[in-house]
Amino acid sequence: MASAKQNENLLLTEHFTWPPITLIDDIINTVNDSLYSCNDSLETGMLSAPPAQLGFSPRADESEDKMEERARLEIEEGAQKLETLMVDAVDRNFDRLEIWTLRNVLCLPREEGFEGWVRLGHYEGLEVPARDNNKLSPETLYALRRKLVETEKLHAALVAEKKRNEAQIARLRGLLAPPKQTPRASTGDDDKRTVVAPFAFLTHHPAAQALGVQPLPASATKAENRTPLTTHTSFTTTQLPHLRQLLASLKPHLASTALPSGRAGESEERAKERRVYIESQSRRVLERRGVDTRDGVEGCVEGGRGRRDEVRALEGIVGGLGDGGKEEEQGEGEEDKMDTD
Template identity: 80%
Template sequence: MAHAKQHENLLLTEHFTWPPISLIDDIINTVNDSLYSCNDTLETGLLSADPSFLGFTPRLDESEEQTHERARLEIEEGAQKLETLMIDAVDRNFDRLEIWTLRNVLCLPREEGFENWVRLSHYEGLKIPPKNNTLTPEALYALRRKLVETSKLHAALVTERTRNEVQIARLRALFTPPKQVPRSSTASEKDKSEAQGTAPFAFLTHAPAAQALGVQALPLPTTSTKPESRTPLTTHTTFTTSQLPHLRQLLAQLKPHLASSALPSGKSGESEERAKERRVYIESQSRRVLERRGVDTRDGVEGNVEGSRVRVEELSALEGIVGTLDTDRTEDGEAMDTS
């Protein structure tokens, strides 16, 4: 009987991909977590309330702090007792739920030997070798290794397929038209920038110029589970190359007109009056710039060296220095003559 029950548990575990008892354990753990959370919340609410609201009145021989301490101890003791009672009720009732579920829901029919006739979906098409096979331990080990490597390869291919689908979705998003943002003032700048930046290459497939060139637009993403026909992005290079001779012909026709339609140069095309006005304008602007920088422009702006204007005080100081130097030289010459 124990062997049959163990075989039944193995069969159900293989079918559900999880042990049947784990479902009951998860339910009981969830209920216990809710119980502990409710009990903690209740205890916190009682401790935060005024003891007088809960019926705790100070005695004759105790202070207010002692009353609060007595109330806290009684609340904690009561919360612990309540938690014990609730845990006992949960254990008793959910043990019944576990027994009933394993006997009536997560189980096989009561017919004896029924588990020997059950065939799971992943066993479809499995060829069972005959009993008198000559399978050696080495061949069995090789088959196991092959199965392990095949499982690894399958997992790697599934991961690569998922990664490729994500990458393709990102690339297709670059060519799909951006979402329409209302032009009202309530639309934020962030939404507008996101709408413009979601598909920077949408003009390659959905613009009128692309449609005129015959570029086929990518189909919009759909939520249906049916496989959609994906049309790759085709650029009709034959049409472009066919237009090159016509463009070259137009360029050859425009070249003779370039010399006659060029703008006149400043030396040959300007009249004398226009050149004089230009010189006057340039001189006035140059005079203004030099005056801002402190250059004396009373004698004209031609030949002036950029520098600051010398003030009267500076000029007087320089003349005084020069006079002092001349006096020293005269005195030195007289002293040499007398010697």
């Protein structure tokens, strides 16, 4: 059976979503990291300084190299002793901080059995079965366990979706952010590059400011009370009935008023453009089929091109042949008639 202290730790861990002792551990680890960093910097600075500036002087029958070696050893030994003293002081004092914090800050009131009366927010509306309840069969416990697992999966999916939505919102806000100067990375000089948002003119252009459109706030907490786009959209919606009335009053005038006509040469211009377009497309088709179109596209036929005079001569020959055939038919008809007589 768990003790009262264990129940208290479990309750605080569920409330904070992290064990209380981890906060003290993080504080102590941060202080130790700072201590080690400061001690290393002190040792490096003393080793880089000339020994004479630190009060070292050569002894009798001692060369310069030996004096520097002796100074280096003394500096390393002193830095190690200083680090030991500081670590001991940190451990002693922060152990006191840990005990005092766990007894007076990260704890429950001292009344016995108080943790049994505490109910966290996510337990509201939850019916806790009695201890002597015999309805909890293994199948029921398994179903509850599966429900808990699926709920945790859903929670993880919702948290991931929230992070993706926040990232998407941040990218969309970046499209409306004003241009700013950012230093160019890994160049070694002071030149800068400009990060331009393509839609920043919608909110930061002087024309937008003249219309009263306010820029989007930098943080999401300020965006709750400032919705300029919603305000302008609502105003535009309220003006729609008046615009409909104006349109209804203009409809009778449109029925009795002729629309303005174009210029006199506009139709000829369009006809000319149409001919040029048809000729260009016809030239492309004929050139694909191997037809020579240097003299124009008129009179071109499949597989070759005939000139105008040749076409007219062929038409004359065909016409002459047609007339000759008609005369022969008339002569044969007269001979048949004479033979009959």
